[in-house]
Amino acid sequence: MKSPSKTLIPRHAGLLALALVLALLPLALPNAFYYDVAIRIALNAAVVIGLNLLMGYTGQISLGHAGFYGLGAYASAVLTTHFNWPPLAALAAGAVATGLLALSLARPVLKLKGHTLAMATLGLGIIISIVINNETQWTGGPDGIAVPALALFGAELSGEKSWYALAAAMLLLVTWCALNVIDSPVGRALQAIHGSEIAARVVGVDTTRFKVRVFVLSAVIASVAGSVSAHYIGFITPTLAGFFHSIELVTMVVVGGMASVFGSIVGAALLTILPQLLSTFEGWETVVFGAILMATMIFMPKGLVPSLARRRGRQGN
Structure with a gap:
């Protein structure tokens, strides 16, 4: 087993690498289209990181996560639109309402397991x-x-560079929190629950409380990302x-790597970019997309990141 000090170093190095990539990426983005793709990747990645905390680290399956995303957006x-609330107040209200809904449903729902959950x-x-x-x-x-x-502190957010800065900052914050x-x-309690919920209870872990916490956290992250996305797109x-959006989010988690924060980012990037790259196949893009996933x-x-990390470890031994 790796000591906590040894695992902290690569994770913090990864966070610094992510910050560096996000800071330098605008230098390689030639026009507004590429900025748009980068912004969508960052917003998707934030949601997927929260979902991965629930699925990858806690072992709880969620096929309705797009519902929380939609609640924040709407x-x-x-x-x-209807009540003339300031955008930040509306975003906060959506996050609180989503968190309360998730909290009220978490205990009965998370008692279920497997396909019933x-x-x-x-x-x-x-x-x-x-x-x-x-x-x-x-x-x-x-x-x-x-x-x-979206207006921040009285100034209306406009332009792809401003939106990219906001999306990048949000992704960094969510990654750091995760x-x-x-x-x-x-x-560690969440990973113990994933390994064996019964064993976790035996050693004194309040499994229900921890599952509820991560469920609410992932729901709130999805809500905030949904709100920001709604203002960015301008029409929802x-x-x-x-349902298909929920499946897309789950696929991003699985492809990038379960129980991998940076795998979530890679999965979100891959599944956001691939439809754009495959558009040239004219009707066959779905087939090619499915073949790549298979x-x-x-x-x-x-998943991509854990598998590549494992192969690299074997080569280094």
Whole structure:
């Protein structure tokens, strides 16, 4: 077993490397399109990191996480459009409401395991999606709703460079928080639950309390990212909270690497960029996309980052 001091060094080095990449990346982005892709990667990665804390480190499956993302997005849209709330206040209100919803549902839902837990979270996401679709007077229903520009401290955020700075800062903050959670007693308790919930209880870990905490945390992160995304895109539809978006988020976790914070970033980047790269296949992009995912899971079943790290370790021995 590696000592905590030995694991802290690569994780903090990884955080510094991420900060350096995010700082230098604008030098390699030639136009607004590439900035847009980079911003979407950063926002997706923030959500996936939170989801990976729940799935990879705690072993709890969530197939309805896009529902929390959609709640944050629509909270910002509805409160700013219909009630003239300041964007930051709407974002905070959405995060609090999402956190309270997650807290109220966490205990009964997280008592389930395996496929029953997956079905329960799937049902939660479907309910949120149906509500958003049906409340047309507030959400615009299937037609969607326009979202005002994001204003920070009285100044309206505009331009791809400003949005990139915000998305990069958010990704760094979420990464830093996740690494601190993992390196804390809470993180060790979560990994113990993932290994064996019964064994964790035997040694005195309050498994329910820790599972509820990480469930709420991941939901709040998704809500905040949803709010920021809504203001960035400027127009949202219920597909943000749909089942396929939840599956996309889960796929990012699995492809990048379960129980890997930096794997979450790699998975988010890969699955955000691939549809853009495969658009030239004219109708076959979905088939090629599926083949790439199958090959990744066959040859790297632990995900990209853990598998590559393991191979590198073997070569170094």
